[in-house]
Each structure stands twice: as C-alpha cells, then as structure tokens.
Amino acid sequence: MANIALMGHGVVGSGVAEVLLKNKEAFEGKLGEEVNLKYILDLRDFDVPYKNLFTKDFQTIVQDKSVSVVVEVMGGLKPAYDFVKTCLENGKSVVTSNKELVAAKGAELLRLAREHNVNFLFEASVGGGIPIIRPMHQCLAANEIREVAGILNGTTNFILTKMIREQMAFDEALKLAQSLGYAEKDPTADIEGGDACRKICILASLAYGKHVYPEQVKTEGITKLTSEDVAYAESWGGVIKLIGRAKKLENGKLHIMVSPAFISRESQLAGVDDVFNGILVRGDATGDVVFYGKGAGKLPTASAVVADIIDEIKHKDTIKTLYWEDGSKDYVEQYENYSTPMYIRCSAQNTKTALAQANELFGTVNMLARKNQPENEVAFVTPVLTEKAIAEGIKKLELSGVSVLAQIRILDY
Known part of the structure; x- marks a missing residue:
C-alpha cells in the first residue's frame, strides 16, 4: 500500500484530493498496489466527505513511517521549505506545485532527495497541466x-x-x-x-x-x-x-x-x-x-501533481535524470551585454530631426507607422545592438530633447 499525505487544501490541494479519491481504482490498476490518501494537513476546518483525514500537526505526517509520498501545495517558502526538507530527510518522496519553492531551493532539495534515495518532483510548478x-x-x-x-x-x-x-x-x-x-x-x-x-x-x-x-x-x-x-x-x-x-x-x-x-x-x-x-x-x-x-487551474494543475505521485510510487529509488547543481553568482551574463533589435517610440517637436538622430545613434533604423499617429510621434526598430549601446543611444536622444515613451525587445521565436 502507498500511503500519501497532502499538505494544503486550497484550490490545488482540494483538486488533488478530488482526483486521488475519484480515480483511486484507476491508479491502483496501473500501479498494481493500493493507493491511500491518509492525511491532509491544514489549519482550517473543512466540511467535506473526507474531513476525517485532516490534521493540524505536521509531525503526525513526519512520524508516520508508512507515509511514503508527501504532496506540498501550500505555496510560498514558509513553512513549505522547512516541511519539504524535513520530509526528504526522513526518507519521504515529495511532490510540489510550488514554483517559488523550486525556483529558490530546487538544487538543495534535489540534492537532499538524492542523498536519501527518494524523489522530489515538481511537474506542476511550470505550466500547470502542461507536461514540460x-x-x-x-x-x-x-x-x-x-x-x-x-x-x-x-x-x-x-x-x-x-x-x-x-x-x-x-x-x-x-x-x-x-x-x-x-x-x-x-x-x-x-x-x-x-x-x-x-x-x-x-x-x-x-x-x-x-x-x-x-x-x-x-x-x-x-x-x-x-x-x-x-x-x-x-x-x-x-x-x-x-x-x-x-x-x-x-x-x-x-x-x-x-x-x-x-x-x-x-x-x-x-x-x-x-x-x-x-x-x-x-x-x-x-x-x-x-x-x-x-497554465493554471484547479484540475489541470492537480492532474500534473497526481501524475508525479504515480511516478514516485512507481520509482522507489531516485530518478537520476531529474537533477541540477547549485548555481553561482557569475553564471548569468549581464543583460547589457546581450544583443537584440529594439522597438523605440518617441515624442519630439521635430520628428524628422529625431529620426535623423536615431539613424546617427543606432545605425539605419526601420521606421514604423500606425493609424491616427500624432504628428509629434515617431517609432522605429533599431538594428541588432547590445542593450548597453541601445541604452546609451536612448540617453543621448533624451538629452537632445526627445522623449522616449517606450522600448520593447524584438525576439526571433
């Protein structure tokens, strides 16, 4: 039997409970073993058919050795991080939909899962029900x-x-x-x-x-x-x-x-x-x-969470392909060094002069037009330049009396 504990009974948590209880027989047929939602941790009281499963004490889950999978859908870092860390250290696999937790602590929690030969899965943290x-x-x-x-x-x-x-x-x-x-x-x-x-x-x-x-x-x-x-x-x-x-x-x-x-x-x-x-x-x-x-919603997100639960029940040992190392301060390149074309919208008393200045500062620009364009408005797209060079050009434009109203990057996807 696979005993599961659910931490959090908000929108996503209630969806997870609903899917687990509704499709219990289907899961058991796929897994070849019984799946049992044993605890739901929440400080609030709920009048639902499964209200007997609720507990307000996290230690009840930690100390129950029969619980092999814990689902965290509380959100935020406190107390989610401490609870998830404790579960992993006690040999319990964890599933989460908490993007804030994974983005801040993912490397540490994946390392803990590997050290204790359990899993830390988070399909629902990105894209809700979209498998990614x-x-x-x-x-x-x-x-x-x-x-x-x-x-x-x-x-x-x-x-x-x-x-x-x-x-x-x-x-x-x-x-x-x-x-x-x-x-x-x-x-x-x-x-x-x-x-x-x-x-x-x-x-x-x-x-x-x-x-x-x-x-x-x-x-x-x-x-x-x-x-x-x-x-x-x-x-x-x-x-x-x-x-x-x-x-x-x-x-x-x-x-x-x-x-x-x-x-x-x-x-x-x-x-x-x-x-x-x-x-x-x-x-x-x-x-x-x-x-x-x-990318969100009660049941699409719950679907991704439950898929991870099934994965953890099937894989008793750590899944080796899901892992990354800790990062470093110099790992991310300064964005100013990256090159891109840029759309720029300006207001100027003399648009012809402003456009001539733009060509001089950025290289040959591609002028844009729109319906009901005011006489004092000019918009254009720069050639591919570093963000630093574009920022310097914008500063010089503004010093000459041109008001830069908007700037938006242009991407090739």
Missing part, C-alpha cells in the same frame, strides 16, 4: 537544448490578448482579468513578471544543469505597455507577448530574461492567446518543440 518538466529531462534528453522560451503566465497573456484583439487599455484589461478570477486582487507577481521569472528559472536550471536564482534574472512586466505599442507591433508584423527565455552562450554563461517582446505573427508563440501558455524548447536534434495548454 518530464519531457525535458526524459524525452528530450538526447538533445543539447539551445534555448527555452515561452509564454509562462496566463494572466498577463489574457491581458495582452484583450489589448491586441479588442484595443483595451491595460488597466481595463486587468480589471476584467480580476473580475473573471484570472488575476489576484494583488496582481503584482503576474503583471510585474515575477511569476514568469520563477518558471524560467526552473526551466533553465533543468535545461542547463545549474541553478538559476530569480534575483539573477532581469525581469520586466507589462504595466508600461499601451495600445499605441500594440498598434506599432501590428504595423511591424507581429504581436506583443511577455516572454521568459534562457539561452546558453559560447562563454558558458547563461542569457536569461523576462520581458515584453515583439514576436512575428508567424511564430508558434504568437497564436498562444487568452490564459493559455506556450513553451518552446529548441534542441539541436529536434529543432523547435512547443508545449501548449492551460
């Missing part, structure tokens, strides 16, 4: 992964879709997302890029074998985007998406960033709309492989 962690460390193991990039946050993608399709202002689209339950009352982690940052850290750590910490990642959100930028993106031939991406450089360091970006309409990511996520993995043998689906 397992395919990367198993199905794509024969590849050298050149890049990982994707739309990793459904809330921001919903907002941008409304801005693109219905010409909504950012604030209006955010309010709609909140009213539909796609955005939290405090949406900061989504709209400022923090959620996508944690997810790209996990994917990069897995792809390249060394831990990347969120504080090492240049992260920009979508709060400064306007309908004018959306219109210029359309004129250019694409759309704006919030993209998290990571790439191994020739010097051994990593380029990793989260930011809004222009991407071509022909990109496989351009058609990923509403609350859906899309993750592109660029391998040397496979080329581009894209994983698509709902």
Whole structure:
C-alpha cells in the first residue's frame, strides 16, 4: 500500500484530493498496489466527505513511517521549505506545485532527495497541466537544448490578448482579468513578471544543469505597455507577448530574461492567446518543440501533481535524470551585454530631426507607422545592438530633447 499525505487544501490541494479519491481504482490498476490518501494537513476546518483525514500537526505526517509520498501545495517558502526538507530527510518522496519553492531551493532539495534515495518532483510548478518538466529531462534528453522560451503566465497573456484583439487599455484589461478570477486582487507577481521569472528559472536550471536564482534574472512586466505599442507591433508584423527565455552562450554563461517582446505573427508563440501558455524548447536534434495548454487551474494543475505521485510510487529509488547543481553568482551574463533589435517610440517637436538622430545613434533604423499617429510621434526598430549601446543611444536622444515613451525587445521565436 502507498500511503500519501497532502499538505494544503486550497484550490490545488482540494483538486488533488478530488482526483486521488475519484480515480483511486484507476491508479491502483496501473500501479498494481493500493493507493491511500491518509492525511491532509491544514489549519482550517473543512466540511467535506473526507474531513476525517485532516490534521493540524505536521509531525503526525513526519512520524508516520508508512507515509511514503508527501504532496506540498501550500505555496510560498514558509513553512513549505522547512516541511519539504524535513520530509526528504526522513526518507519521504515529495511532490510540489510550488514554483517559488523550486525556483529558490530546487538544487538543495534535489540534492537532499538524492542523498536519501527518494524523489522530489515538481511537474506542476511550470505550466500547470502542461507536461514540460518530464519531457525535458526524459524525452528530450538526447538533445543539447539551445534555448527555452515561452509564454509562462496566463494572466498577463489574457491581458495582452484583450489589448491586441479588442484595443483595451491595460488597466481595463486587468480589471476584467480580476473580475473573471484570472488575476489576484494583488496582481503584482503576474503583471510585474515575477511569476514568469520563477518558471524560467526552473526551466533553465533543468535545461542547463545549474541553478538559476530569480534575483539573477532581469525581469520586466507589462504595466508600461499601451495600445499605441500594440498598434506599432501590428504595423511591424507581429504581436506583443511577455516572454521568459534562457539561452546558453559560447562563454558558458547563461542569457536569461523576462520581458515584453515583439514576436512575428508567424511564430508558434504568437497564436498562444487568452490564459493559455506556450513553451518552446529548441534542441539541436529536434529543432523547435512547443508545449501548449492551460497554465493554471484547479484540475489541470492537480492532474500534473497526481501524475508525479504515480511516478514516485512507481520509482522507489531516485530518478537520476531529474537533477541540477547549485548555481553561482557569475553564471548569468549581464543583460547589457546581450544583443537584440529594439522597438523605440518617441515624442519630439521635430520628428524628422529625431529620426535623423536615431539613424546617427543606432545605425539605419526601420521606421514604423500606425493609424491616427500624432504628428509629434515617431517609432522605429533599431538594428541588432547590445542593450548597453541601445541604452546609451536612448540617453543621448533624451538629452537632445526627445522623449522616449517606450522600448520593447524584438525576439526571433
């Protein structure tokens, strides 16, 4: 018999309990042994058919040697980190959907799991119900992964879709997302890029074998985007998406960033709309492989969690392919050294003079136009330059009296 303990009974936790209890016979048929949800840890009281399973004491789980798999769906670092660490040290495999935990402590917890010959699995931490962690460390193991990039946050993608399709202002689209339950009352982690940052850290750590910490990642959100930028993106031939991406450089360091970006309409990511996520993995043998689906939600996330539970019951020993080493302070390349074309929107008394200055500062730029463009507005795309050179050019433009209103990177995915 495989006894399971569940820590947390919020949206995801209740979904996990529902799936485990509803599909119990199917799991047992696949595994050839009984699966028993023995404990649910939560400080609150719930009037549910399985209320007899609840406990408020974490030690009940730790001290029960019959519990082999513990599921952490509480979220945050405190007390999740201490609880997960203790479970691993006591020889219990752990499944989590907690992206904050994996992004901050993944290398340490994977090492602990290996030392105690158990597993630490976290498929649901990136992409909700989209299979991505397992395919990367198993199905794509024969590849050298050149890049990982994707739309990793459904809330921001919903907002941008409304801005693109219905010409909504950012604030209006955010309010709609909140009213539909796609955005939290405090949406900061989504709209400022923090959620996508944690997810790209996990994917990069897995792809390249060394831990990347969120504080090492240049992260920009979508709060400064306007309908004018959306219109210029359309004129250019694409759309704006919030993209998290990571790439191994020739010097051994990593380029990793989260930011809004222009991407071509022909990109496989351009058609990923509403609350859906899309993750592109660029391998040397496979080329581009894209994983698509709902990136959050009670049952999609619960599905990924339960799949990990089944995996841990089947694999009594540590899964060797899921592992990365600790990172280092100098592992991530300074973003200023990376090269990209850049869309820049300006306001100037004399647009012809401003455009001439732009050509002088950046090289030959590609001018853009939009409907109802004001006479004092000019927008263009620079050639490929380092971020440092672009920043210096923008500073000189502003010193000459030109107001730079927006700048957005242009990516090739």
